[in-house]
Amino acid sequence: MQITQDLLQALPKHIVIHGDEMTRPFECDGLSMYRQKPLAVVLAENIDQIKTVIELCKIHNTPIVTRGAGTGLAGGALPLENSVVLGLSKLNKIKAVDPEARTAVVEPGVRNIAISEAVAQHNLYYAPDPSSQIACTIGGNVAENSGGVHCLKYGLTVHNVISINMLTIDGEEVTLHRDDDGIGLLALMNGSEGLLGIITEVTVKLTPKPERVQLVMAGFDDVRVCADTVSNIIKAGIIPAGLEMMDQFAIGAAEDFTHAGYPRDAKALLLCELDGDEQSVEQELTKLLALFSTASTVKVATTEQERLTLWQGRKSAFPSVGRLSPDYYCMDGTIPRHYLADVLEKITHFSAHYKLRVANVFHAGDGNLHPLILYDASVDGDIEKAEALGTEILKLCVDVGGSITGEHGVGIEKLNAMCHQFTADELDVFHQIKDAFDYSGLLNPGKAIPTLHRCAELGSMHVHNNELPHPELERF
Amino acid sequence: MNIEQIQQQVLQAKPLQIIGNNSQLNTHFANTLNMSVYSGIVGYQSEELVMTVKAGTTIAYIENILAQSDQVLPFAVENKQSTTIGGAYAIGSPELRDAVLGVKVIDGKGRILNFGGKVMKNVAGYDVSRLLVGSKGQLVAVCEISFRVLPKAYAIPSSTRASIEPSQSEAKQQIKQNLKNVFDPNGIFI
Amino acid sequence: MQTKLPKALANTAHGKKAADILSSCVHCGFCLATCPTYQLTGNELDSPRGRIYLIKSALEDNQFSPSSIKHLDRCLTCRSCETTCPSGVKYSELVGIGRELIENKRPIWQKVARYGLRQFLSKPALVNLTKPFTQHSAIQSPVIERLATKGRVLLLTGCVQPTLTPNTNHTTKNVLTTLGYQVEQTSQQSCCGALDHHTSASTTALIKIKDNLDKWLALIESGLEMIISTASGCGVMVKDYPTLFETDDAYYQKAITISKHTKDIAEFLVEQDLSSLPKKKVKIAYHAPCTLQHGQKLPNLVEGLLTKLGYELTPITDSHLCCGSAGTYSIFEPSTSKQLRDNKVENLTQSQPELIVTSNIGCQLHISKGTGIPVKHWIELLDCSAALMEV
């Protein structure tokens, strides 16, 4: 293809990857269910090379798919047919740290955890911690507005980014700052999934390490009791730094990998982390332990090592489940917290109906579910069943007033579900916003926002306000 | 007043200036859309840490309701008695933007649109509810706003910060202009 | 990950094993973070996930050219990815299958070079000839002799160790003797097979290994307590012998027995009373070989032991990363190898140690080429007779 030739001519050879054989390992991201080989992959080493890629792709009318570490779970970095993948993993320098102002300026390919490691000497860290933080990049985090286990108290990526530099489709550099006058362009870029611009630099806010961090684990014999405890903690006026829930299946899988000492026979467990100054943590701990009186096991982490091991089990839970099933499909719906118990019960029914196992491990504190649907892609019909089950779960989330995705993004995977959450008018606005940034439509086209045509074909799935599906669920 | 009546006003209007309680903006135009009559709490459950209110509700009223559950707003607003939440949203501040979870708006074509939601985390579609914070009434008529609230113990001290010179560029101006055309192609909102 | 192997392959033992390993990989990318080659190049193709994909692709009958081979060759088999992988992917077994597969696709000049090196290194007579140029450390103390009171152990002497770093085996013998063990030694000829295995000469490797298994099993049956390795590269190879045989192969059970009876010297010593051993007053930095921390999955073992003995160890940045030695790697991939070594030396010398110690001869020789600070096997710190003289 001409574009490949032109890229090879304009850029150093070692950063242009082309041909079927070499581009194949880029054909998917963390969601390997969808695969598509790109024409070429460019691993840019500086901004000028990115500009060159944009320029050539515009000339050849070739879509650009930006890629960080490819850990995305919605197919955001899935290449498109005849596209060029722009990989930013080589741009991994931390450019500046200002411990006084508590900021760090980093290139887009810097791994999330690398920021915290680099500023640890100043007793600071970068708060948003997706479970994939060991590998995922800050550029990907901004593009997905990633969350993590500590977002309940410290916010999502959007709350922790001070400014970004981005390149427009015309190759122009634009700086967007939190304190900009007028509309929130920086906020808009968070979660824009590579459709509006290419993020080339990020200034993040750093958080001082709290004086004390206290993790408590509680195992419950009953899922409902566990779920209700989540609401009760918030009701009691506590905002934990992290509040995570795992069901029995996930507990077992994580325990196999980490040997963290999770209670295998509990039906569900909570990991609740308190942080702050010594006194407030002690007070909250007393309250928390009282709330855990309904638990069957309670373990208060006594050493930093114990705390980290307990978290490692949680953070490795998805791939750990991978030991138990050839494939899994990770959902990401959010719901108002007080529906937790009801929705989990429904998911159990769906699971029985479709005869596919579902493991639950999720950010309970902010109502962000992660049902993992286990299936085997080599069994005929399993993929379809998994997708149908997933759709049911997402519809349920929207119906109780939640969202189809809390942090993983829409990508390619949740396009149909978008039709359920938004009206044609709202989708129309989304498409126009894309045009306002990218008139050429070459930046990751076809992702994140379904075409109106697609939604029409699916049949109007959007539920209007006056209809009430699942009337059996109590509403507020 | 109900939302359809607001919608009618938008559909009939030539240039229209949106006002809250008239606290911040001076009106020089005959056509104003007075949102202060569209007020009240739409939904509030303290354990969810989320409140949804109509745009004309004053900050003082909201804080009063929150106080009954020992909760507070996570952002600071001046002139609480007269400022409406819609007005505060239109003027905008980074902390207010942080707290916003969802909005119901009417765009320049008179379409009622919902963006974001009532849950803490939501990345479906572009984050329009945070984009429009600071839109000064010039892009849409904001009707309802959902935002995050905090237990009193976690109240954030209202920040005083050094103002930084926002960086401007032609490309950025162009994007802003394009977005104005997305929400208000006929220039209804001034 | 969904994998569709062609029927002919899917039904073979190799194929089944590969399919199993591939399906346990969920393509999450966690392993990218700790892979030394990915850290250097930032290229998916030089990452564990990328290599797994290349192998998958080859097994699925797709094109597999020297370009792919290049990225597999760049892998150090350090197995850092295995330590990181939450899904339990047996990367090294997969890459073993992959390497065998590519062996016959290599260009002829590569085959010749690999054959030559293998022949050279595994022939003691040849290696010994180079002694005047390559010897790293000489024996520094007299041999201790004492009556065995506890039992017999077999020391794996290694194929190049006796020539290049004779003091390691020497000290080990003295320490074990001091502790009351009777030490037997393997001959230099009975190499563990790692060299052949890593350059994909499985048949040659298997002949040696079967021979070892038979000999050592006989010793165990006659009451030998433990097989002890002082080079973690040999240790991991012996411990992994069972993965080389099908479960219905007669040698499989033998391999399991031998594997269970093999320990790294540190593993053996942590269970002993070491109070009689001396401590030298030097400031040290410890390099943990991949074959020990990732391969044998014994992280922090030596660090703990040395701390117990009274040494103060400062944490080493990126201690999970390979030093670039990786068996014959430093010969076939010199530039990556050198870059990794430079990074390693920088991290090891941050605390300005007087001496660097490690657990594997490969790392020892490789690192010492990059620094003026002496590099030894940590066991040499325990040289009983030398210490006696010092006190």
Ligand SMILES: Cc1cc2nc3c(=O)[nH]c(=O)nc-3n(C[C@H](O)[C@H](O)[C@H](O)COP(=O)(O)OP(=O)(O)OC[C@H]3O[C@@H](n4cnc5c(N)ncnc54)[C@H](O)[C@@H]3O)c2cc1C
């Ligand atoms: C096991 C596992 C656990 C996870 N846990 C969490 C979790 O707890 N919370 C969470 O939020 N997510 C989680 N994720 C999802 C994923 O890690 C995040 O979405 C992450 O932010 C993706 O980063 P990345 O660098 O891998 O981006 P990629 O996957 O490479 O890309 C993601 C999207 O961002 C775009 N993009 C990437 N870089 C740029 C850039 N510089 N400019 C513009 N667009 C860009 C891409 O086009 C794509 O649309 C998890 C994933 C896995 C595999």
Ligand code: SF4
């Ligand atoms: S063995 Fe080491 S070099 Fe090879 S892929 Fe794994 S981590 Fe990378």
Ligand code: SF4
């Ligand atoms: S960490 Fe394990 S499961 Fe994840 S991509 Fe690497 S090998 Fe596969």
